[in-house]
Amino acid sequence: MSTARTSSRPVMLVRPLVWQTLIWLFLGLATLFTIAILFFIIGYIAAKGLPVITLRFLFSLPERMGKEGGILPTIIASWALTILALLVATPVGVGSAVYLTEYTRESALTRVVRFGADALAGVPSIIFGLFGFILFVVKLRLGWSILSGGLTLALMVLPTIIRTSEEAIRTVPVALREVSLSLGATKWQTVTRVVLPNALPGILTGIILSMGRSIAETACVIFTAGSSLLLPRSILDPARSMAVHFYILAREGISMERAYGTAAVLVISILAINALAYIIMFRFMRHRR
Amino acid sequence: MQVKLAIRSLNAWFNSRQVLKDINLDIIANEILAVIGPAHSGKSTLLRIINRLTENQPGLRWEGSILLDGREINDLDTTELRRRVGLIFATPVPLPGTIFDNVAYGPRLKGRQSQRQLAETVERCLRAASLWDEVKDRLHTSALRLSGGQQQRLCIARTLAVDPELVLMDEPCSGLDPISTAQIENALRELKSRYTFILVTNNTKQAARVADRVAFFLSGELIELGTASQLFTAPKDKRTDDYLSGRIG
Numbered sequence: 001m002s003t004a005r006t007s008s009r010p011v012m013l014v015r016p017l018v019w020q021t022l023i024w025l026f027l028g029l030a031t032l033f034t035i036a037i038l039f040f041i042i043g044y045i046a047a048k049g050l051p052v053i054t055l056r057f058l059f060s061l062p063e064r065m066g067k068e069g070g071i072l073p074t075i076i077a078s079w080a081l082t083i084l085a086l087l088v089a090t091p092v093g094v095g096s097a098v099y100l101t102e103y104t105r106e107s108a109l110t111r112v113v114r115f116g117a118d119a120l121a122g123v124p125s126i127i128f129g130l131f132g133f134i135l136f137v138v139k140l141r142l143g144w145s146i147l148s149g150g151l152t153l154a155l156m157v158l159p160t161i162i163r164t165s166e167e168a169i170r171t172v173p174v175a176l177r178e179v180s181l182s183l184g185a186t187k188w189q190t191v192t193r194v195v196l197p198n199a200l201p202g203i204l205t206g207i208i209l210s211m212g213r214s215i216a217e218t219a220c221v222i223f224t225a226g227s228s229l230l231l232p233r234s235i236l237d238p239a240r241s242m243a244v245h246f247y248i249l250a251r252e253g254i255s256m257e258r259a260y261g262t263a264a265v266l267v268i269s270i271l272a273i274n275a276l277a278y279i280i281m282f283r284f285m286r287h288r289r
Numbered sequence: 290m291q292v293k294l295a296i297r298s299l300n301a302w303f304n305s306r307q308v309l310k311d312i313n314l315d316i317i318a319n320e321i322l323a324v325i326g327p328a329h330s331g332k333s334t335l336l337r338i339i340n341r342l343t344e345n346q347p348g349l350r351w352e353g354s355i356l357l358d359g360r361e362i363n364d365l366d367t368t369e370l371r372r373r374v375g376l377i378f379a380t381p382v383p384l385p386g387t388i389f390d391n392v393a394y395g396p397r398l399k400g401r402q403s404q405r406q407l408a409e410t411v412e413r414c415l416r417a418a419s420l421w422d423e424v425k426d427r428l429h430t431s432a433l434r435l436s437g438g439q440q441q442r443l444c445i446a447r448t449l450a451v452d453p454e455l456v457l458m459d460e461p462c463s464g465l466d467p468i469s470t471a472q473i474e475n476a477l478r479e480l481k482s483r484y485t486f487i488l489v490t491n492n493t494k495q496a497a498r499v500a501d502r503v504a505f506f507l508s509g510e511l512i513e514l515g516t517a518s519q520l521f522t523a524p525k526d527k528r529t530d531d532y533l534s535g536r537i538g
Contacts, residue, residue: 105347175382178342179444183395184372184451193394198385 042267049264052257058265062229066245067255071262073231077146077239078269081225082214084150084235085157090207092154093161094196097203100162101169102191114163121159128156129223137224144238149225156220157210164209168202169195201281208277212270218243242266291318293455293485294339299353301334301343301509308334309351310509316455321477321486323500323517325493327532331509332489333379336457339487340376341367357455372399375453379460381440383432388415388424391432391443395451410450418446419476438469445476455485463491474499493533497521505529507537 014022060070100110132152142148172195180190196203218241226238227248240248242262249259294316301309309331316322324332334349341362343349355362362370372395384391392411396402402410411428415421420442424435432443441461448456462470470492477486477499490496496503496517503520505513505528513520513529524530531537 173382175378175380176384178345179378179382179384180394181342181345181367182340182371182376182378183398183447184368185394185398186368189398193398194384 045260045263045267048257048260049262049267052261053264057258057261061231065252065254066229066249066258071242071245071258071265073229074240074242074245074262075265075269077225077232078215078241078243078266080146080232080235080239081149081153081221081241082211084146085153085214086207086211088151088154089158089161089210093158093206094165094203096162097165097169098191098196100166102187102195114166117159117162121163124219125156125217126219126223128152129220131155132220132224142236144224144226144228146225146232146235146237146239149221149239149241150235152220152224153214153217156217157213160210160213161203161206164206165199165203168199168206171202172198200284204277204281208274211273215241215269215273216243216266217241218247222247242269292316293318293358294487295354295356295359296335296339297354297356299335299338299351299355301331301338301349301351303334304348308349308509309338312353312511314504314511314514316485316487317502318485319481319483320501321481321488321499323496323503324487324489324506325491325496325503325532326506326512327537328491329508330506332506333459335506336376336459336487336489339455339457340374341370342376372451373454375448375451375456377441377444377448377456377458377461379463381437381444381464383435383440383443386432387429388432388435388443389428392446392450394447411446414446414449415443417449417476417480418442419472419479420446436469438465438472441465441469442473442476445473449480449484453484455487456480458486458488458490460489460491462495470495493521505532507532 057070058075059072061072062074063069096113100113104110129152132148132155136142136148136151137144142151176194176198177190180194181187185193221241222244225241225244227240227244228238229240229245230237232239242265246259246262246266249255249262292315296312296314296316299309299312300307308329312335324335326332334343337343337346338351339355339362343351344367357365357370357373362374365373384394389408389411392414393407396407396410412421412425415424420439423439424443432440435443445456445461462473465473474495477488480486488496488500500517503515503517504511505520505524505526507528513524513526515525520529521533524533528537
């Protein structure tokens with residue numbers, strides 16, 4: 001019988017089975033912790049916010065600075081800002097990604113662009129807010145408006161969309177491109193018929209992430225879209241997004257109850273976006289498999 | 290005999306390494322020319338050059354002259370060239386989508402066509418690749434669910450749907466079982482009257498079964514070219530003999 005002293009193997013301080021169990025326990029707890037926090041936040045907001053949500057809350061105008069009445073203008077503002085941001089950022093971002101992956105060779109320029117996109121993705125949103133304020137609100141005289149806010153949000157999410165799209169496009173096998181080309185497709189036909197459809201799930205992930213970030217963004221928006229509680233009538237009107245409304249209600253101590261109500265609507269919107277995106281993606285993938 | 294493709298003094302380099310050395314080769318219309326030789330003898334590179342897929346491959350450059358029906362391939366538009374010269378890859382790569390979509394991919398690129406016209410083309414090409422009977426009831430299911438042999442025949446049908454004159458095949462049967470291989474070889478024999486084939490293969494027996502002429506490549510050089518019966522029974526070059534009898538390669 002070999003003992004620890006005669007064996008050439010390293011001495012085991014803990015028996016493998018015990019070690020296995022410990023690891024399993026640790027990983028399990030880490031996961032549990034993450035999920036627990038998520039559920040705590042959602043549960044807390046739901047518990048505090050859901051009772052506030054009524055049809056009147058959703059579909060009427062705020063009164064007395066939001067102390068009473070509904071949050072209709074802020075819901076409209078949030079969606080308008082988000083949709084505008086994505087309408088601008090998606091074509092530009094996906095276009096850049098296609099250019100970087102399909103239309104140029106790897107060079108100093110592409111590395112600089114990629115580094116720039118990564119660096120931009122890490123810039124705090126309030127810096128984008130300040131930039132948007134100077135460029136759109138002041139220099140281009142768009143004023144505090146949904147347009148200024150949407151464009152600023154577009155700049156903020158652009159790096160995310162570029163980088164996720166780029167990664168998604170890179171995972172499309174070279175063989176698929178060569179097949180398409182060998183069948184007489186032009187580069188553009190190959191991009192639109194083979195590359196982009198196959199990269200779509202990845203691209204969509206980037207868009208969903210960006211959507212979530214846009215709709216939840218506060219710092220960027222307060223600088224560029226303002227905090228008007230009036231119902232916006234065009235994208236040139238100033239507006240207050242749900243996130244900003246929540247911030248002001250809570251910070252100014254106007255109504256914690258209504259702040260939670262707004263937060264709950266915001267969280268539900270984000271969950272709805274995610275669910276919708278997964279459904280679309282699932283439908284699309286099932287159609288192709 | 291009409292020369293379909295004429296290759297004159299073709300030299301190719303991958304970075305600084307020469308991968309094809311002074312190749313001179315005529316491909317005659319409606320023949321099956323098999324190209325045999327050990328790995329890294331430049332066979333696949335030759336096909337990719339003819340199809341001009343090497344343009345997307347950094348590091349590869351070539352000089353010399355390749356004439357398709359007497360016209361320099363570099364003077365042709367790449368899409369036109371690739372419609373006239375099809376390429377079948379070693380591993381079948383179905384495009385994600387249905388069987389029908391795969392075969393219709395090429396025709397659809399050319400522009401709008403009626404659904405009926407497309408359906409006719411799809412059926413004709415699947416029949417030509419002897420796949421029709423196996424898939425006629427599930428044209429609108431995913432091509433990815435087909436077996437490897439069926440996928441390769443689908444790729445052949447897809448290439449035929451573009452209506453090429455010359456079809457390049459890069460070891461089309463390398464991953465396939467004998468039955469699938471036999472089905473593809475039968476399809477080739479039937480298609481010969483309408484198309485010209487260059488068949489790169491690792492399988493000398495396959496070359497003997499289907500080819501009219503055989504070219505033996507070694508380290509980027511064309512060592513010997515002859516009819517299948519001559520080259521396999523009485524090779525003139527010692528290196529061909531060595532390869533065929535398994536002493537090199």
